Amino acid sequence: MGLEPFFGRLRSAIDDARRDGLYKDEIILGSPQQARVDILSGEIEPSLINMCSNNYLGLANNPKLVAAARESLLVDGFGMASVRFICGSHAVHKQLERRISQFLQTDDTILFSSCFDANAGVFEALLDEEDVVISDALNHASIIDGIRLCKARRLRYRNNDMADLERALKEAAGARTVLIATDGVFSMDGIVADLRSICDLAHRYGALVLVDDSHAVGVIGPGGRGTPALFDVQEQVQIVTGTLGKALGGASGGYVSGRNEIITWLRQRARPYLFSNALMPAICSASLAAIDLAEAGDQFRDHLSRQTARLRGGLSQLGLKLGGSSHPIVPVLCGEPLLAVELTSHLRSNGILAVPFSFPVVPQGQARVRMQVSASHTLQDIDDVLAVMEQFPNLDELRDVA
Incomplete structure (x- = not known):
C-alpha cells in the first residue's frame, strides 16, 4: 500500500476545505502591524485598513x-x-x-x-x-x-x-x-x-x-x-x-x-x-x-471605545447581527462559511482587511467575520469600513442571519 493513501486522504481533505469555504489562507504583511497595512500577494496591495488585528491599543509599532x-x-x-x-x-x-x-x-x-x-x-x-x-x-x-x-x-x-x-x-x-x-x-x-x-x-x-x-x-x-x-x-x-x-x-x-x-x-x-x-x-x-x-493609557481606551461604538452602531443600522456588546471585538455573524468568505473578499477588494472564521474555529453554521477595532484607527477608517459594508452585494443575506 505504501504511504500514498495517507497523502491522498490529506489532499482530499484540503480540497473539501477549499470547496466548503473552510480553508484558511495566510495573509503576508509587507509593513509593520498598524491601522493600515500593506499586503504581499504577488504585488503589494497598499494601505488596507486592518480590521482583524489584536492590536487594541495600537502599541504594536509604538x-x-x-x-x-x-x-x-x-x-x-x-x-x-x-x-x-x-x-x-x-x-x-x-x-x-x-x-x-x-x-x-x-x-x-x-x-x-x-x-x-x-x-x-x-x-x-x-x-x-x-x-x-x-x-x-x-x-x-x-x-x-x-x-x-x-x-x-x-x-x-x-x-x-x-x-x-x-x-x-x-x-x-x-x-x-x-x-x-x-x-x-x-x-x-x-x-x-x-x-x-x-x-x-x-x-x-x-x-x-x-x-x-x-x-x-x-x-x-x-x-x-x-x-x-x-x-x-x-x-x-x-x-x-x-x-x-x-x-x-x-x-x-x-x-x-x-x-x-x-x-x-x-x-x-x-x-x-x-x-x-x-x-x-x-x-x-x-x-x-x-x-x-x-x-496610563485611558486616552487609548477612550478613543478605542468611541471607535468601537461608531462601528457597532453603524453595522447595527445596516441591520446586521453582531456578537458581543461593547468590546472592540465586533463579530459580523454570517451563518454559512461561504457567505463569510464572500464578505471578506468584497471588503478586501475595497481596501479593508478582514478574515472569515468558520469551523472548527467556531461551531458549524456560526461562521462570522470578526472585526477588531484598534486605538490606532481614525474615525475616517471606521466610516470607510461602514461605507464598504453598505455596498456588499449580498447584504440582504447577511440581514437574514439576524
Whole structure:
C-alpha cells in the first residue's frame, strides 16, 4: 500500500476545505502591524485598513516599544539559548514578572512563551484525578487543550449561564479541589464573562477561579487591568492567565499570575515552562514599556471605545447581527462559511482587511467575520469600513442571519 493513501486522504481533505469555504489562507504583511497595512500577494496591495488585528491599543509599532527592544538587543543580546531553570533566567525576566504582578495586583507571576503554553501548563501541574475542572463552553482552545492534558474530571457549562454553572458545581461536590475556568472576554464573540457572579458561586461552593484575560488586559477595567478589576473581584480570582501578544505590544509571550503558592509550584511542574526556551530579553523590555503605556493609557481606551461604538452602531443600522456588546471585538455573524468568505473578499477588494472564521474555529453554521477595532484607527477608517459594508452585494443575506 505504501504511504500514498495517507497523502491522498490529506489532499482530499484540503480540497473539501477549499470547496466548503473552510480553508484558511495566510495573509503576508509587507509593513509593520498598524491601522493600515500593506499586503504581499504577488504585488503589494497598499494601505488596507486592518480590521482583524489584536492590536487594541495600537502599541504594536509604538516608537517607545521599538526603542526599548532595540536598546535591549544591544545590551542583553538576542536570545537566552536555555530554559529558565538552567541558565535562561535574565534579570529582565524577573523585572517583567514583578511588573505584571504589580499591574494586575497579584502575588507573583511566571512567564511562558505564549498564553497557549500558559494554559497548556497550568491545569496538569495543579490538578489530578481527585479534582474537577469546570469550563465555560466558549473557552479558548488553549484552555480546552490544557484541560485535556490533566487527569481531573471535566465538566462544562453553557456560556455565561450561571444556573448551569451552579448545576456543574453541585455535580462536582466531593472533589478535593474544584476549579472554574473562563475566558475574561470570549474571543470569537466579544462577550465579557459575568465574573462577579462566577466568583460569588465559586465562594459559595469553595472553588478556585481561573480567568484567561488575553482579550481584556489593557483594554477594559480600571487602568486596563482586565475583567477582575472591571468587576472588583481581584482577590476572588486565584489564577489569571494572559498574553503579551495582543494589547500589550503584540509580540509574543504569556503568563500566569496569582497566588504565591500556585506560581511557585508552576515553576517546578509546568511542562511548557520547564521545557521551552526563555523569552528573548528584547520582548521583555518592550513589554515593560507597553505595560507602562497601558496602565496610563485611558486616552487609548477612550478613543478605542468611541471607535468601537461608531462601528457597532453603524453595522447595527445596516441591520446586521453582531456578537458581543461593547468590546472592540465586533463579530459580523454570517451563518454559512461561504457567505463569510464572500464578505471578506468584497471588503478586501475595497481596501479593508478582514478574515472569515468558520469551523472548527467556531461551531458549524456560526461562521462570522470578526472585526477588531484598534486605538490606532481614525474615525475616517471606521466610516470607510461602514461605507464598504453598505455596498456588499449580498447584504440582504447577511440581514437574514439576524
